[in-house]
Amino acid sequence: MNPMNETIHNQLSHRTIREFKDQKIPEEVFRQLIEVARRTATSTGMQASSVIRVTDQNIKNQIAEICHQEYVAKAPELLIFLVDQYRNYRIAGEKNFMAENARDMDRFFSAFTDACVMAQNLVNAAESLGLGTVYLGSILNESQRLCELLKLPELTFPVIGLGVGYPDQNLQLKPRMDMRLRVFENAYTVFDSYLDEISEYDEDMRTYYDLRETNQRTDSFSDQVVGRFKQSILKRRDILNSIRRQGFDLGVKE
Protein backbone atom coordinates (compact mmCIF):
# COMPACT_ATOMS: atom_id res chain seq x y z
CA MET A 1 0.00 0.00 0.00
CA ASN A 2 1.21 3.50 -0.80
CA PRO A 3 2.34 5.46 2.29
CA MET A 4 -0.05 8.16 3.55
CA ASN A 5 0.13 11.08 5.94
CA GLU A 6 -1.59 14.42 6.39
CA THR A 7 0.68 16.26 3.96
CA ILE A 8 0.15 13.74 1.17
CA HIS A 9 -3.57 13.45 1.92
CA ASN A 10 -3.90 17.20 1.36
CA GLN A 11 -1.77 17.09 -1.78
CA LEU A 12 -3.89 14.33 -3.30
CA SER A 13 -7.02 16.38 -2.54
CA HIS A 14 -5.76 19.50 -4.36
CA ARG A 15 -8.41 21.51 -6.21
CA THR A 16 -8.20 24.98 -7.67
CA ILE A 17 -10.41 27.32 -5.61
CA ARG A 18 -11.81 30.40 -7.35
CA GLU A 19 -14.58 31.34 -4.89
CA PHE A 20 -13.53 32.50 -1.48
CA LYS A 21 -15.44 33.37 1.69
CA ASP A 22 -15.55 37.04 2.56
CA GLN A 23 -13.11 36.39 5.38
CA LYS A 24 -9.63 37.80 5.83
CA ILE A 25 -6.65 35.57 6.41
CA PRO A 26 -5.40 36.34 9.96
CA GLU A 27 -2.07 38.14 9.94
CA GLU A 28 -0.29 35.39 11.92
CA VAL A 29 -1.43 32.84 9.31
CA PHE A 30 -0.13 35.05 6.50
CA ARG A 31 3.17 35.54 8.34
CA GLN A 32 3.58 31.79 8.65
CA LEU A 33 2.97 31.33 4.92
CA ILE A 34 5.71 33.88 4.24
CA GLU A 35 8.03 32.13 6.70
CA VAL A 36 7.52 28.90 4.75
CA ALA A 37 8.25 30.79 1.52
CA ARG A 38 11.45 32.06 3.11
CA ARG A 39 12.66 28.52 3.88
CA THR A 40 12.07 27.27 0.30
CA ALA A 41 15.02 25.81 -1.60
CA THR A 42 16.76 28.46 -3.69
CA SER A 43 19.35 28.16 -6.45
CA THR A 44 22.92 28.51 -5.02
CA GLY A 45 21.41 30.26 -1.97
CA MET A 46 20.87 33.46 -3.95
CA GLN A 47 17.18 34.01 -2.96
CA ALA A 48 16.63 35.72 -6.29
CA SER A 49 12.85 35.88 -6.12
CA SER A 50 10.42 38.31 -4.48
CA VAL A 51 6.70 38.74 -3.90
CA ILE A 52 4.32 41.64 -4.33
CA ARG A 53 1.40 41.40 -1.91
CA VAL A 54 -1.46 43.26 -3.58
CA THR A 55 -3.82 44.86 -1.05
CA ASP A 56 -4.89 47.97 -3.01
CA GLN A 57 -8.32 47.26 -4.52
CA ASN A 58 -7.61 49.46 -7.51
CA ILE A 59 -4.50 47.46 -8.38
CA LYS A 60 -6.39 44.21 -7.81
CA ASN A 61 -9.03 45.38 -10.27
CA GLN A 62 -6.43 46.18 -12.89
CA ILE A 63 -4.78 42.78 -12.44
CA ALA A 64 -8.20 41.15 -12.81
CA GLU A 65 -8.52 43.06 -16.07
CA ILE A 66 -5.13 41.79 -17.28
CA CYS A 67 -6.18 38.25 -16.30
CA HIS A 68 -9.64 38.62 -17.95
CA GLN A 69 -11.00 37.03 -14.78
CA GLU A 70 -13.27 38.95 -12.41
CA TYR A 71 -12.73 36.63 -9.45
CA VAL A 72 -9.10 37.78 -9.25
CA ALA A 73 -10.27 41.13 -7.87
CA LYS A 74 -12.04 39.34 -5.00
CA ALA A 75 -9.20 37.11 -3.79
CA PRO A 76 -8.61 37.85 -0.06
CA GLU A 77 -4.85 37.64 -0.68
CA LEU A 78 -3.33 38.26 -4.09
CA LEU A 79 0.38 37.54 -4.46
CA ILE A 80 2.58 38.11 -7.49
CA PHE A 81 5.81 36.09 -7.50
CA LEU A 82 8.80 37.66 -9.23
CA VAL A 83 12.13 36.88 -10.79
CA ASP A 84 14.42 39.21 -8.84
CA GLN A 85 18.04 39.66 -9.91
CA TYR A 86 17.79 43.37 -9.08
CA ARG A 87 18.48 43.01 -5.34
CA ASN A 88 21.67 41.00 -5.81
CA TYR A 89 22.77 43.25 -8.68
CA ARG A 90 22.52 46.19 -6.30
CA ILE A 91 24.33 44.32 -3.50
CA ALA A 92 27.19 43.51 -5.88
CA GLY A 93 27.21 47.11 -7.13
CA GLU A 94 27.59 48.47 -3.62
CA LYS A 95 30.57 46.13 -3.28
CA ASN A 96 31.96 47.77 -6.44
CA PHE A 97 31.27 44.85 -8.74
CA MET A 98 29.20 45.75 -11.79
CA ALA A 99 27.43 42.43 -12.26
CA GLU A 100 26.43 42.61 -15.89
CA ASN A 101 26.02 38.82 -15.73
CA ALA A 102 22.85 39.48 -13.75
CA ARG A 103 21.32 40.12 -17.17
CA ASP A 104 22.04 36.60 -18.50
CA MET A 105 19.08 34.40 -19.34
CA ASP A 106 20.35 31.41 -17.36
CA ARG A 107 20.10 33.60 -14.27
CA PHE A 108 16.63 34.66 -15.34
CA PHE A 109 15.60 31.00 -15.54
CA SER A 110 17.12 30.05 -12.20
CA ALA A 111 15.30 32.97 -10.54
CA PHE A 112 12.10 31.97 -12.39
CA THR A 113 12.47 28.46 -10.96
CA ASP A 114 13.06 29.89 -7.47
CA ALA A 115 9.86 31.91 -7.72
CA CYS A 116 7.80 28.90 -8.86
CA VAL A 117 9.01 26.51 -6.19
CA MET A 118 8.45 29.20 -3.55
CA ALA A 119 4.88 29.63 -4.78
CA GLN A 120 4.16 25.90 -4.59
CA ASN A 121 5.74 25.60 -1.15
CA LEU A 122 3.43 28.38 0.03
CA VAL A 123 0.46 26.63 -1.64
CA ASN A 124 1.17 23.44 0.29
CA ALA A 125 1.40 25.35 3.58
CA ALA A 126 -1.84 27.22 2.80
CA GLU A 127 -3.74 24.05 1.93
CA SER A 128 -2.47 22.36 5.10
CA LEU A 129 -4.22 25.18 7.03
CA GLY A 130 -7.53 24.73 5.19
CA LEU A 131 -6.98 27.59 2.77
CA GLY A 132 -7.69 27.35 -0.95
CA THR A 133 -5.54 28.67 -3.78
CA VAL A 134 -5.70 29.58 -7.44
CA TYR A 135 -2.65 30.03 -9.64
CA LEU A 136 -2.91 32.89 -12.10
CA GLY A 137 -0.78 32.28 -15.16
CA SER A 138 -2.98 34.87 -16.84
CA ILE A 139 -1.05 37.73 -15.17
CA LEU A 140 1.31 37.27 -18.14
CA ASN A 141 -1.41 38.19 -20.66
CA GLU A 142 0.12 41.68 -20.57
CA SER A 143 3.46 41.38 -18.81
CA GLN A 144 4.69 44.85 -19.70
CA ARG A 145 1.55 46.47 -18.27
CA LEU A 146 1.95 44.43 -15.08
CA CYS A 147 5.60 45.51 -14.73
CA GLU A 148 4.50 49.13 -14.93
CA LEU A 149 1.56 48.63 -12.56
CA LEU A 150 3.73 47.06 -9.84
CA LYS A 151 6.62 49.48 -10.50
CA LEU A 152 9.04 46.64 -11.15
CA PRO A 153 12.64 47.82 -11.60
CA GLU A 154 15.00 46.35 -14.18
CA LEU A 155 16.10 42.75 -13.63
CA THR A 156 12.78 41.78 -12.11
CA PHE A 157 9.87 40.08 -13.89
CA PRO A 158 6.46 38.63 -12.95
CA VAL A 159 6.29 34.82 -12.93
CA ILE A 160 2.94 33.69 -11.55
CA GLY A 161 0.07 35.09 -9.52
CA LEU A 162 -1.66 33.36 -6.63
CA GLY A 163 -5.02 33.99 -5.02
CA VAL A 164 -5.44 32.65 -1.46
CA GLY A 165 -8.43 32.55 0.87
CA TYR A 166 -10.93 30.38 2.71
CA PRO A 167 -12.77 28.20 0.14
CA ASP A 168 -16.41 28.92 -0.58
CA GLN A 169 -16.89 26.04 -2.98
CA ASN A 170 -16.65 22.28 -2.79
CA LEU A 171 -15.43 20.76 -6.02
CA GLN A 172 -15.03 17.23 -7.29
CA LEU A 173 -11.53 16.08 -8.05
CA LYS A 174 -10.77 16.55 -11.76
CA PRO A 175 -9.39 13.51 -13.60
CA ARG A 176 -5.75 13.65 -14.66
CA MET A 177 -4.00 11.61 -17.31
CA ASP A 178 -2.14 8.46 -16.32
CA MET A 179 1.46 9.16 -15.33
CA ARG A 180 2.69 6.40 -17.65
CA LEU A 181 2.20 9.08 -20.32
CA ARG A 182 4.29 11.60 -18.37
CA VAL A 183 7.06 9.69 -16.55
CA PHE A 184 9.65 7.92 -18.69
CA GLU A 185 12.71 5.88 -17.81
CA ASN A 186 16.13 7.09 -19.02
CA ALA A 187 14.84 8.57 -22.29
CA TYR A 188 11.71 10.27 -23.58
CA THR A 189 9.13 7.82 -24.91
CA VAL A 190 7.33 8.78 -28.11
CA PHE A 191 4.05 6.90 -28.61
CA ASP A 192 2.61 5.80 -31.96
CA SER A 193 -0.91 7.08 -31.41
CA TYR A 194 -1.57 9.61 -28.68
CA LEU A 195 -5.33 9.47 -29.22
CA ASP A 196 -5.25 5.74 -28.52
CA GLU A 197 -3.14 6.29 -25.40
CA ILE A 198 -5.48 8.92 -23.95
CA SER A 199 -8.80 7.37 -25.05
CA GLU A 200 -9.60 6.19 -21.53
CA TYR A 201 -8.68 9.60 -20.09
CA ASP A 202 -10.83 11.35 -22.69
CA GLU A 203 -13.71 9.15 -21.54
CA ASP A 204 -13.02 9.95 -17.85
CA MET A 205 -13.14 13.67 -18.66
CA ARG A 206 -16.40 13.31 -20.58
CA THR A 207 -17.96 11.53 -17.59
CA TYR A 208 -16.59 14.18 -15.19
CA TYR A 209 -18.09 17.08 -17.15
CA ASP A 210 -21.33 15.22 -17.71
CA LEU A 211 -21.89 14.30 -14.06
CA ARG A 212 -20.54 17.31 -12.20
CA GLU A 213 -22.99 19.46 -10.31
CA THR A 214 -22.28 22.84 -11.87
CA ASN A 215 -21.41 24.02 -15.36
CA GLN A 216 -22.11 20.66 -17.04
CA ARG A 217 -20.91 20.30 -20.60
CA THR A 218 -19.71 17.85 -23.20
CA ASP A 219 -15.95 17.95 -23.36
CA SER A 220 -12.89 15.73 -23.54
CA PHE A 221 -9.21 16.35 -22.88
CA SER A 222 -8.21 16.08 -26.55
CA ASP A 223 -10.91 18.62 -27.52
CA GLN A 224 -9.63 20.95 -24.78
CA VAL A 225 -6.08 20.65 -26.11
CA VAL A 226 -7.21 21.76 -29.58
CA GLY A 227 -9.34 24.54 -28.07
CA ARG A 228 -6.45 25.86 -26.00
CA PHE A 229 -4.04 25.86 -28.93
CA LYS A 230 -6.58 27.84 -30.96
CA GLN A 231 -6.53 30.60 -28.34
CA SER A 232 -3.49 32.78 -28.77
CA ILE A 233 -2.99 36.18 -27.16
CA LEU A 234 -0.60 38.38 -29.13
CA LYS A 235 0.83 40.21 -26.10
CA ARG A 236 1.42 36.91 -24.31
CA ARG A 237 3.47 35.52 -27.21
CA ASP A 238 5.64 38.62 -27.00
CA ILE A 239 6.95 37.67 -23.55
CA LEU A 240 10.66 37.60 -24.44
CA ASN A 241 10.50 41.18 -25.65
CA SER A 242 8.99 42.18 -22.27
CA ILE A 243 11.79 40.32 -20.52
CA ARG A 244 14.36 42.17 -22.65
CA ARG A 245 12.72 45.49 -21.79
CA GLN A 246 13.27 44.62 -18.10
CA GLY A 247 17.02 44.61 -18.74
CA PHE A 248 17.77 40.99 -19.50
CA ASP A 249 20.16 40.12 -22.32
CA LEU A 250 18.48 37.39 -24.38
CA GLY A 251 21.84 36.35 -25.82
CA VAL A 252 20.11 35.25 -29.01
CA LYS A 253 22.21 34.79 -32.12
CA GLU A 254 20.61 36.85 -34.87
Next chain:
Amino acid sequence: MNPMNETIHNQLSHRTIREFKDQKIPEEVFRQLIEVARRTATSTGMQASSVIRVTDQNIKNQIAEICHQEYVAKAPELLIFLVDQYRNYRIAGEKNFMAENARDMDRFFSAFTDACVMAQNLVNAAESLGLGTVYLGSILNESQRLCELLKLPELTFPVIGLGVGYPDQNLQLKPRMDMRLRVFENAYTVFDSYLDEISEYDEDMRTYYDLRETNQRTDSFSDQVVGRFKQSILKRRDILNSIRRQGFDLGVKE
Protein backbone atom coordinates in the same frame (compact mmCIF):
# COMPACT_ATOMS: atom_id res chain seq x y z
CA MET B 1 1.31 32.59 17.67
CA ASN B 2 1.86 31.39 14.12
CA PRO B 3 -0.16 28.26 13.28
CA MET B 4 1.78 24.99 13.12
CA ASN B 5 1.18 21.49 11.83
CA GLU B 6 3.24 18.60 10.52
CA THR B 7 3.37 19.91 6.95
CA ILE B 8 4.59 23.34 8.00
CA HIS B 9 6.98 21.89 10.57
CA ASN B 10 8.65 19.90 7.77
CA GLN B 11 8.71 22.90 5.45
CA LEU B 12 10.40 25.08 8.06
CA SER B 13 13.00 22.34 8.57
CA HIS B 14 13.95 22.13 4.88
CA ARG B 15 17.62 21.49 4.14
CA THR B 16 19.28 20.48 0.90
CA ILE B 17 20.55 16.90 1.23
CA ARG B 18 23.50 15.86 -0.93
CA GLU B 19 24.57 12.67 0.88
CA PHE B 20 22.19 9.76 0.81
CA LYS B 21 22.17 6.35 2.47
CA ASP B 22 22.85 3.44 0.17
CA GLN B 23 19.19 2.47 0.40
CA LYS B 24 16.64 2.27 -2.38
CA ILE B 25 13.34 4.10 -2.16
CA PRO B 26 10.63 1.39 -2.03
CA GLU B 27 8.57 1.26 -5.21
CA GLU B 28 5.28 2.03 -3.39
CA VAL B 29 6.88 5.18 -1.93
CA PHE B 30 8.06 6.26 -5.37
CA ARG B 31 4.62 5.55 -6.84
CA GLN B 32 3.03 7.76 -4.20
CA LEU B 33 5.44 10.62 -5.00
CA ILE B 34 4.43 10.33 -8.65
CA GLU B 35 0.76 10.28 -7.69
CA VAL B 36 1.30 13.55 -5.80
CA ALA B 37 3.08 14.97 -8.87
CA ARG B 38 0.06 13.96 -10.95
CA ARG B 39 -2.34 15.92 -8.73
CA THR B 40 -0.27 19.14 -8.88
CA ALA B 41 -1.92 22.31 -10.20
CA THR B 42 -1.35 22.70 -13.94
CA SER B 43 -1.93 25.66 -16.24
CA THR B 44 -5.39 25.44 -17.91
CA GLY B 45 -5.39 21.71 -17.15
CA MET B 46 -2.94 21.02 -19.98
CA GLN B 47 -0.47 18.89 -17.94
CA ALA B 48 2.32 20.12 -20.21
CA SER B 49 5.21 18.78 -18.15
CA SER B 50 6.90 15.39 -17.95
CA VAL B 51 9.60 13.60 -15.96
CA ILE B 52 12.54 11.44 -16.93
CA ARG B 53 13.42 8.94 -14.19
CA VAL B 54 17.10 8.21 -14.62
CA THR B 55 17.99 4.69 -13.49
CA ASP B 56 20.82 3.90 -15.94
CA GLN B 57 24.11 4.43 -14.11
CA ASN B 58 25.88 5.46 -17.30
CA ILE B 59 23.35 8.25 -17.90
CA LYS B 60 23.56 9.28 -14.24
CA ASN B 61 27.32 9.59 -14.61
CA GLN B 62 26.98 11.78 -17.68
CA ILE B 63 24.46 14.03 -15.92
CA ALA B 64 26.86 14.31 -12.95
CA GLU B 65 29.47 15.42 -15.49
CA ILE B 66 27.14 18.08 -16.90
CA CYS B 67 26.38 19.22 -13.34
CA HIS B 68 30.09 19.19 -12.35
CA GLN B 69 28.92 17.45 -9.17
CA GLU B 70 29.93 13.88 -8.38
CA TYR B 71 27.20 13.32 -5.81
CA VAL B 72 24.60 13.51 -8.59
CA ALA B 73 25.73 10.09 -9.85
CA LYS B 74 24.98 8.56 -6.43
CA ALA B 75 21.45 9.88 -5.89
CA PRO B 76 19.14 6.86 -5.30
CA GLU B 77 16.49 8.55 -7.47
CA LEU B 78 17.38 11.11 -10.11
CA LEU B 79 14.49 12.90 -11.80
CA ILE B 80 14.62 15.42 -14.63
CA PHE B 81 11.52 17.60 -14.94
CA LEU B 82 10.61 18.78 -18.45
CA VAL B 83 8.65 21.37 -20.32
CA ASP B 84 6.47 19.19 -22.54
CA GLN B 85 4.37 20.75 -25.30
CA TYR B 86 5.18 17.80 -27.56
CA ARG B 87 2.47 15.49 -26.20
CA ASN B 88 -0.34 17.99 -26.68
CA TYR B 89 1.05 19.03 -30.07
CA ARG B 90 0.78 15.39 -31.14
CA ILE B 91 -2.73 15.03 -29.68
CA ALA B 92 -3.87 18.11 -31.61
CA GLY B 93 -2.14 16.82 -34.75
CA GLU B 94 -3.99 13.53 -34.58
CA LYS B 95 -7.18 15.58 -34.39
CA ASN B 96 -6.04 17.28 -37.61
CA PHE B 97 -5.08 20.57 -35.98
CA MET B 98 -1.52 21.64 -36.70
CA ALA B 99 -0.85 23.51 -33.46
CA GLU B 100 2.02 25.76 -34.46
CA ASN B 101 1.13 27.86 -31.37
CA ALA B 102 2.70 25.07 -29.34
CA ARG B 103 6.00 26.74 -30.30
CA ASP B 104 5.12 30.09 -28.65
CA MET B 105 7.25 31.20 -25.72
CA ASP B 106 4.29 31.97 -23.45
CA ARG B 107 3.41 28.28 -23.70
CA PHE B 108 7.02 27.39 -22.98
CA PHE B 109 6.87 29.48 -19.82
CA SER B 110 3.56 28.08 -18.64
CA ALA B 111 4.90 24.54 -19.11
CA PHE B 112 8.12 25.56 -17.34
CA THR B 113 6.02 26.79 -14.41
CA ASP B 114 4.04 23.53 -14.42
CA ALA B 115 7.27 21.54 -14.22
CA CYS B 116 8.63 23.61 -11.31
CA VAL B 117 5.51 23.48 -9.17
CA MET B 118 5.28 19.73 -9.81
CA ALA B 119 8.86 19.33 -8.62
CA GLN B 120 8.21 21.27 -5.41
CA ASN B 121 4.99 19.38 -4.72
CA LEU B 122 6.95 16.14 -5.00
CA VAL B 123 9.67 17.57 -2.73
CA ASN B 124 7.10 18.35 -0.03
CA ALA B 125 5.69 14.82 -0.25
CA ALA B 126 9.18 13.30 -0.14
CA GLU B 127 10.21 15.33 2.90
CA SER B 128 6.97 14.42 4.69
CA LEU B 129 8.07 10.77 4.35
CA GLY B 130 11.54 11.41 5.79
CA LEU B 131 13.30 11.58 2.43
CA GLY B 132 15.85 14.24 1.54
CA THR B 133 16.12 16.13 -1.74
CA VAL B 134 18.55 18.21 -3.75
CA TYR B 135 17.52 20.43 -6.65
CA LEU B 136 19.93 20.41 -9.57
CA GLY B 137 19.79 23.64 -11.53
CA SER B 138 23.20 22.64 -12.86
CA ILE B 139 21.61 20.23 -15.37
CA LEU B 140 21.27 23.37 -17.51
CA ASN B 141 25.05 23.86 -17.66
CA GLU B 142 24.82 22.09 -21.02
CA SER B 143 21.16 21.96 -21.95
CA GLN B 144 21.71 20.83 -25.54
CA ARG B 145 23.83 17.88 -24.42
CA LEU B 146 21.15 16.91 -21.88
CA CYS B 147 18.44 17.06 -24.57
CA GLU B 148 20.46 14.65 -26.69
CA LEU B 149 21.30 12.36 -23.77
CA LEU B 150 17.63 11.97 -22.75
CA LYS B 151 16.45 11.82 -26.40
CA LEU B 152 14.09 14.74 -25.90
CA PRO B 153 11.88 15.39 -28.95
CA GLU B 154 11.05 18.88 -30.20
CA LEU B 155 8.83 21.01 -27.96
CA THR B 156 10.31 19.52 -24.79
CA PHE B 157 13.07 21.03 -22.64
CA PRO B 158 14.77 20.23 -19.31
CA VAL B 159 13.78 22.52 -16.41
CA ILE B 160 15.30 21.22 -13.18
CA GLY B 161 16.82 18.03 -11.82
CA LEU B 162 16.06 16.47 -8.45
CA GLY B 163 17.96 13.92 -6.41
CA VAL B 164 15.93 12.01 -3.79
CA GLY B 165 16.93 9.50 -1.14
CA TYR B 166 17.22 8.75 2.56
CA PRO B 167 19.44 11.43 4.17
CA ASP B 168 22.88 10.47 5.36
CA GLN B 169 23.75 13.86 6.79
CA ASN B 170 22.34 16.09 9.49
CA LEU B 171 22.75 19.76 8.65
CA GLN B 172 22.13 22.96 10.52
CA LEU B 173 19.47 25.26 9.13
CA LYS B 174 21.08 27.90 6.90
CA PRO B 175 20.16 31.51 7.64
CA ARG B 176 17.93 33.27 5.11
CA MET B 177 17.46 36.98 4.58
CA ASP B 178 14.54 38.74 6.24
CA MET B 179 11.39 38.63 4.13
CA ARG B 180 10.90 42.38 4.54
CA LEU B 181 13.56 42.54 1.80
CA ARG B 182 11.59 40.18 -0.44
CA VAL B 183 7.87 40.84 0.15
CA PHE B 184 6.51 44.24 -0.84
CA GLU B 185 3.03 45.75 -0.70
CA ASN B 186 1.41 46.88 -3.96
CA ALA B 187 4.65 47.99 -5.61
CA TYR B 188 8.30 46.99 -5.63
CA THR B 189 10.34 48.70 -2.92
CA VAL B 190 13.80 49.94 -3.90
CA PHE B 191 16.09 50.50 -0.90
CA ASP B 192 18.75 53.21 -0.61
CA SER B 193 21.54 51.01 0.64
CA TYR B 194 21.28 47.27 0.22
CA LEU B 195 24.46 46.64 2.20
CA ASP B 196 22.92 48.42 5.16
CA GLU B 197 19.71 46.43 4.81
CA ILE B 198 21.49 43.07 4.75
CA SER B 199 24.23 43.85 7.29
CA GLU B 200 22.57 41.77 10.00
CA TYR B 201 22.03 38.89 7.56
CA ASP B 202 25.67 39.08 6.44
CA GLU B 203 26.63 38.75 10.11
CA ASP B 204 24.27 35.75 10.58
CA MET B 205 25.90 34.04 7.60
CA ARG B 206 29.41 34.71 8.93
CA THR B 207 28.44 33.14 12.27
CA TYR B 208 26.82 30.18 10.50
CA TYR B 209 29.93 29.39 8.44
CA ASP B 210 32.21 30.00 11.40
CA LEU B 211 30.33 27.73 13.81
CA ARG B 212 29.13 24.90 11.58
CA GLU B 213 30.60 21.48 12.11
CA THR B 214 31.92 20.73 8.62
CA ASN B 215 33.52 22.84 5.91
CA GLN B 216 34.01 25.94 8.10
CA ARG B 217 34.97 29.11 6.30
CA THR B 218 34.76 32.87 6.42
CA ASP B 219 31.95 34.03 4.19
CA SER B 220 29.02 36.42 4.05
CA PHE B 221 25.98 36.64 1.80
CA SER B 222 27.15 39.78 0.01
CA ASP B 223 30.52 38.13 -0.74
CA GLN B 224 28.71 35.07 -2.08
CA VAL B 225 26.60 37.26 -4.35
CA VAL B 226 29.71 38.79 -5.91
CA GLY B 227 31.35 35.37 -6.17
CA ARG B 228 28.34 33.88 -7.92
CA PHE B 229 28.10 36.73 -10.41
CA LYS B 230 31.78 36.25 -11.26
CA GLN B 231 31.08 32.66 -12.28
CA SER B 232 29.59 32.53 -15.73
CA ILE B 233 29.32 29.41 -17.86
CA LEU B 234 29.19 30.18 -21.57
CA LYS B 235 26.95 27.25 -22.54
CA ARG B 236 24.52 28.16 -19.74
CA ARG B 237 24.11 31.71 -20.99
CA ASP B 238 23.23 30.29 -24.40
CA ILE B 239 20.01 28.73 -23.06
CA LEU B 240 17.58 30.51 -25.41
CA ASN B 241 19.42 29.16 -28.42
CA SER B 242 19.02 25.63 -26.99
CA ILE B 243 15.33 26.31 -26.49
CA ARG B 244 15.05 27.46 -30.11
CA ARG B 245 16.81 24.31 -31.30
CA GLN B 246 14.08 22.31 -29.53
CA GLY B 247 11.51 23.87 -31.86
CA PHE B 248 10.28 26.88 -29.91
CA ASP B 249 9.74 30.18 -31.69
CA LEU B 250 11.39 32.88 -29.57
CA GLY B 251 9.27 35.56 -31.25
CA VAL B 252 12.08 38.06 -30.74
CA LYS B 253 12.04 41.21 -32.80
CA GLU B 254 15.44 41.48 -34.46
